[in-house]
Amino acid sequence: MNIALAHKLIAQHGSPLYAYDLASVSARADELLSSLPDRARLYYSFKANPFPAIASTLREHGILAEITSTGELDAALAAGYRDGMVGGGPGKTMRTLLKMLEHGVRKFSCESFQDAKRISQAAQEAGVEVSAVIRVNPSQAPDARLAMSGVESQFGFDEALLIAEAKPRLALPGIRWNGVHVYFGTQVASVDALRRNTECALATAERVAENLSIEVQTVNVGGGFPWPYAHEAPPPSLAGLKQALTEAWQASPLSAAASLAFESGRFLCASSGTLLTTVLDVKQAGQKTFVVLDTGIHHLGGMAGLGRIPRSAMTFHNLTAQRTGEVTVDIAGPLCSPLDCLARGIKLPPLEPGDVLAIPNVGAYGLTASLTRFLSHELPPEIPYFSIPHDQ
Ligand SMILES: Cc1ncc(COP(=O)(O)O)c(C=O)c1O
Structure with a gap:
């Protein structure tokens, strides 16, 4: 997804949000x-x-x-x-x-x-x-x-x-x-x-x-x-x-x-769906680093939350900064459950609070297959847009 558009949508509608490219x-x-x-x-x-x-x-x-x-x-x-x-x-x-x-x-x-x-x-x-x-x-x-x-x-x-x-x-x-x-x-x-x-x-x-x-x-x-x-x-x-x-x-x-x-x-x-999310926290626990997002299995829960897909296979594009280096992190959501984890042991360039991330290919079985009522967080807005052809 186009980075400038992603930031514009976040500025207009807040984070997290689903953007669908028609x-x-x-x-x-x-x-x-x-x-x-x-x-x-x-x-x-x-x-x-x-x-x-x-x-x-x-x-x-x-x-x-x-x-x-x-x-x-x-x-x-x-x-x-x-x-x-x-x-x-x-x-x-x-x-x-x-x-x-x-x-x-x-x-x-x-x-x-x-x-x-x-x-x-x-x-x-x-x-x-x-x-x-x-x-x-x-x-x-x-x-x-x-x-x-x-x-x-x-x-x-x-x-x-x-x-x-x-x-x-x-x-x-x-x-x-x-x-x-x-x-x-x-x-x-x-x-x-x-x-x-x-x-x-x-x-x-x-x-x-x-x-x-x-x-x-x-x-x-x-x-x-x-x-x-x-x-x-x-x-x-x-x-x-x-x-x-x-x-x-x-x-x-x-x-x-x-x-x-x-x-x-x-x-x-x-392919139409991108989940835009913001890093809220990056914290250590023993040898592990946990990145806490403002989204989790309540917004992208269908397959990840229920263990249907290998969690390390998720992609997180950092739209805020292109940092060098690689750290091993668990990517968690804001729910009070250890199940609220989108990726475990994934290798990524370092992340910082405030970074906006994009998770691609979530137009199917994303929000609709999630545990949306669990912990009563707000639903992310869903925003349609039209990309230019080479963006698809
Ligand atoms: C009867 C039936 N048709 C179609 C589908 C859609 O499958 P897919 O999204 O993989 O195309 C499903 C999915 O569970 C289904 O149960």
Whole structure:
């Protein structure tokens, strides 16, 4: 992020703050859309970041909305979505379903027999018919760093159980079953792995279609397109992805009549986000040096706070001073918990109180995945801006 702009934003809005570069959101949207097979649809997973300016940028690129709560519905509405929304996620409540129906959501991803009953009940109560894709947890294991299907999990229908019991149990009023949804997991590391997962999702959809005798109009094969989290690393290459996915799709008999869909959160918005933070204290404890920031796991807690990423992999750019030398420090936040540590044993040029630091690549699963109420600190403001192209 441009240093002068970062200082200007801090001066205007205070520290810490999240800055989101909408030009970067646009660039990622173009990049991903042009790497998918022609005519494939793409859903934005609001869980990655419900900030409306990000979502409305994606909407302008023709990207649809995947929402899982009333809060994400509100964000989608604020971003200008009126149609093109699909309601997903396990554990949908009647309240959530009814509110989604009230605001025009007519497509759902169904996670279980109980979820199907509730969707049917809500549709009847609202006096509408909805279409739903069946989210399946395939028997086959995926290529994902955080696997959510192909392993025993709370997500989707267990494939064997679905095939054994679906016919009587899914004949429900108000729901038209029109497709299959498979989401294997996130941070899928390579084009090869994305291709294998897509092939596996399509094979699953073919088995389900055949066994349940449903007319598949749409197959959502998930995604899991990767992006570095909170550190500066080379972006993933999508070279060859379009060809690999197109071949996988054309090889599936479903491509004759159905349409193909993908979903993505992280890839679309991670690069847009920078967390600007100020060093409050630098202190010794025995042999160790602790740097205390005005931000921590309450603002950037999703993955770091819950131990999901190696904490030494975070990047901290000092925007105040370029000092020489190297010290080993733990970077802590202001919470009264030893868990509030963004990096341990990281080597950096010396830091001083007052230094403004920038943590890059936190546009996805940053504030939205954090322990924001813990210790009741203020929420950092979230500020959209447009960078000039070479800044992205
Ligand atoms: C069903 C589903 N779709 C999409 C996503 C978004 O994943 P990502 O942000 O890695 O693209 C998730 C993330 O958990 C998910 O559970």
